[in-house]
Amino acid sequence: MDPRTSAKYVMRCDLCETAVVQIHCDTCLVNLCKACVGEHMISDQSISHKVVSFQARKSYIIYPGCTPHSKERCKMYCKQCEIPVCVSCIDSNEHLGHELSKILRVFDEKKESITKERNELNDIIYPTYQDIASDVQNRMSQLEKEYGDLSTAITKHGEDWHREIDKLVKKLKVEIDVMKNTQLQTLQKHLDKINKKMSDIKGEINAAEMVIVTNDLSKLFNVTSSVHIYRNLPNKIMPSLPKFNTGKLHLRKELGKLFGSLSSSSFTLDKHGYSMKTTQKSLEAGSPPPVKQxxxxxxxxxxxxxxxxxxxxxxxxxxxxxxxxxxxxxxxxxxxxxxxxxxxxxxxxxxxxxxxxxxxxxxxxxxxxxxxxxxxxxxxxxxxxxxxxxxxxxxxxxxxxxxxxxxxxxxxxxxxxxxxxxxxxxxxxxxxxxxxxxxxxxxxxxxxxxxxxxxxxxxxxxxxxxxxxxxxxxxxxxxxxxxxxxxxxxxxxxxxxxxxxxxxxxxxxxxxxxxxxxxxxxxxxxxxxxxxxxxxxxxxxxxxxxxxxxxxxxxxxxxxxxxx
Known part of the structure; x- marks a missing residue:
């Protein structure tokens, strides 16, 4: 997305590109600071420049400038070349036989496409990531509880033994804590990545909102679709808890084996664990509700x-x-x-x-x-x-x-x-x-x-x-x-x-x-x-x-x- 579409962007002078915009030329559709007004006025004396305050600028469609013909504005669009074209481009026969369309029609189609993607991000993809984040957090809470139950089981089993096995109990509980922390850290990293993507999606939504309402076609055509990146949902990580296998006391030298041991903990990867969210708020995935007047x-x-x-x-x-x-x-x-x-x-x-x-x-x-x-x-x-x-x-x-x-x-x-x-x-x-x-x-x-x-x-x-x-x-x-x-x-x-x-x-x-x-x-x-x-x-x-x-x-x- 163009950074100038973000809410925090400050308009800068089109000439010096540093000072804040104060003046606007309605003739050339150029934003200026006060210091650059004179330079702009003498840059092309063949036309009458209408300079007004930035707040008093006219509000109408800003057609993109033509690269080959710098003084022309593009009001048509060549579908074969996929570029805006001006009258001079058409007269030059460079696009002879090509299908041309009014640029405002392409503008509407592009805006509609961005709107649909924005709606998909806002109504389906972002809520899906919210559900995924909630699922991971719930699994972390459940993991805490199950590890706690495991620790309690070991403690209860240890009470039936003599004092000399206390060190072994502590050792096993330390192993549990290490396993738990390792798995929680893995899930936390997974959650951090999900939250980062949710933040990115929100950024895409906000940027799309700004582009949708703009009249500047150059900004609109600079937008590139990124929604496909977020359609690929993250994998579901499934923690596997160790099992506590109890033993019976016979010989002290075999306390470690007889008291019990922990199996290893692990994660299983379920690539098909999540599906895109559908709610009462969306009639079908990716499409907004029918427009009613x-x-x-x-x-x-x-x-x-x-x-x-x-x-x-x-x-x-x-x-x-x-x-x-x-x-x-x-x-x-x-x-x-x-x-x-x-x-x-x-x-x-x-x-x-x-x-x-x-x-x-x-x-x-x-x-x-x-x-x-x-x-x-x-x-x-x-x-x-x-x-x-x-x-x-x-x-x-x-x-x-x-x-x-x-x-x-x-x-x-x-x-x-x-x-x-x-x-x-x-x-x-x-x-x-x-x-x-x-x-x-x-x-x-x-x-x-x-x-x-x-x-x-x-x-x-x-x-x-x-x-x-x-x-x-x-x-x-x-x-x-x-x-x-x-x-x-x-x-x-x-x-x-x-x-x-x-x-x-x-x-x-x-x-x-x-x-x-x-x-x-x-x-x-x-x-x-x-x-x-x-x-x-x-x-x-x-x-x-x-x-x-x-x-x-x-x-x-x-x-x-x-x-x-």
Missing amino acids: LLDEPETVTTIDTGYTDNLYNVFCLSDEKIWTSGLDITMKLFSINQRSLLKSITTKSGNIQDDIAVTKSGDLVYTDYTDRTVNIVKNEKIKEVIRLQNWRPRNVCSTSSGDLLVIMDSDDYKQTKVVRYSGSTEKQTIQFNDEGNPLYSSGRYTRYITENRNLDICVSDYGADAVVVVNQAGKLRFRYSGHTPAPKNKPFYPRGITTDSQSHILTADHVNECVHIIDQDGQFLCYIDCGLRKPWGLCTDTNDNLFVAQWGNERVKKIKYLT
């Missing part, structure tokens, strides 16, 4: 009366035919979308009002009990407590593509708020502060909703901060979205429920303006969904990108079609 006029497909006497807050899709709902109530209700009828009701185990609901990858209902400090899963209509907190209270929850749970929680004194990732009941990650050590989320008795985007970003609608806060998978802040003006009712932005779709759009309910905001994965506002909503609160989307809106104002759920 926003409808000019979203339309209401159906409306479901939930029958709640207290306020309706939450909605979540169990499937394309069924939705779970909950409100200021101890009962969670499952509805048939097509029949618009109640199928099932579940009451909270503690008898407290639940705060939020979600559905796991396996289709189980999850709910948070703020008063009881628990997160619970409903399996076959039986409620099981999976997380119990101390000094913190769970607010809202979502299930991720990996099967983890993300839980928003408040401290007992309401002075802190954080997001915690759980695998089962095990805490894996805490997200609370930015790089400067400041809180990412508001504190206090505010409603906050959470969801995971297709690119694994974690999106939180923070009512207390009047913003949508988006961090990446590692918990680093990507952006904050604070609404768009003018809003439908010209009132402040107070976000409630949040969800995403197959296009990586982020949708959040604006309770006061009675609409839904749609922004892209980088925080750019796209449009509003109105459709006569009454105090929208909870949101979810199904697999066909239909939007479901829980309306606090009339206790009804609306199903809305907003994408082609």
Whole structure:
């Protein structure tokens, strides 16, 4: 990749190549420092140079310069020679009989190819390497445990013997430690290589992002594909543990043989141990989801009366035919979308009002009990407590593509708020502060909703901060979205429920303006969904990108079609 496509690159003067760019010639499409302006003006006095500040430069396609004809720009592309050509090149008959194409068409094809490779790196290859790294780390943990069990077995066997064999026990345990450390070092080196490749892949993704949005065709054509390098996954290293063979005590001189010995440890190499990751987020390996366009006029497909006497807050899709709902109530209700009828009701185990609901990858209902400090899963209509907190209270929850749970929680004194990732009941990650050590989320008795985007970003609608806060998978802040003006009712932005779709759009309910905001994965506002909503609160989307809106104002759920 061209280093100038990286985010840290500083634009330099095209003449001296050292000073920072301050001036731009719109006529010649040349970037200049102040010191080089005069030299550029007299370099070719046959044309009128239009010199402006770099910030005021025109934004249009920058056609590549022609090498044989230095004053020409290439607007055609020769497919036989695989090079850009200018009008003079064509007039010279050098490309007579060759198939020529408009360079903008080739530009679009090249950009599409890079986009596909970027998507493969981002959506498939990088997550695969993440799984591989996790697999190696798990094997290291398992190795620690099994070596510990082995050490315990030797110790127990040694207790049945006389004191004189203590030195032999220690000797064997030293051998175990040496074997363990050797194998752990081997796995650590293997993991370091995998992490290095993951870092390289991220670099390729970032570089591709920069190239995709550039208008400089020269930079685009300098891009060389490297995705094939990463398609060859690393080998799987399988540690083989030594076995402890016990012996019986007969003669002291044979203690070493009779007490027991360790077999040698080793690794086996499984070249076919890993396979490329496929997830619900990719329809087929290497291809992004079908592109869908926003409808000019979203339309209401159906409306479901939930029958709640207290306020309706939450909605979540169990499937394309069924939705779970909950409100200021101890009962969670499952509805048939097509029949618009109640199928099932579940009451909270503690008898407290639940705060939020979600559905796991396996289709189980999850709910948070703020008063009881628990997160619970409903399996076959039986409620099981999976997380119990101390000094913190769970607010809202979502299930991720990996099967983890993300839980928003408040401290007992309401002075802190954080997001915690759980695998089962095990805490894996805490997200609370930015790089400067400041809180990412508001504190206090505010409603906050959470969801995971297709690119694994974690999106939180923070009512207390009047913003949508988006961090990446590692918990680093990507952006904050604070609404768009003018809003439908010209009132402040107070976000409630949040969800995403197959296009990586982020949708959040604006309770006061009675609409839904749609922004892209980088925080750019796209449009509003109105459709006569009454105090929208909870949101979810199904697999066909239909939007479901829980309306606090009339206790009804609306199903809305907003994408082609």
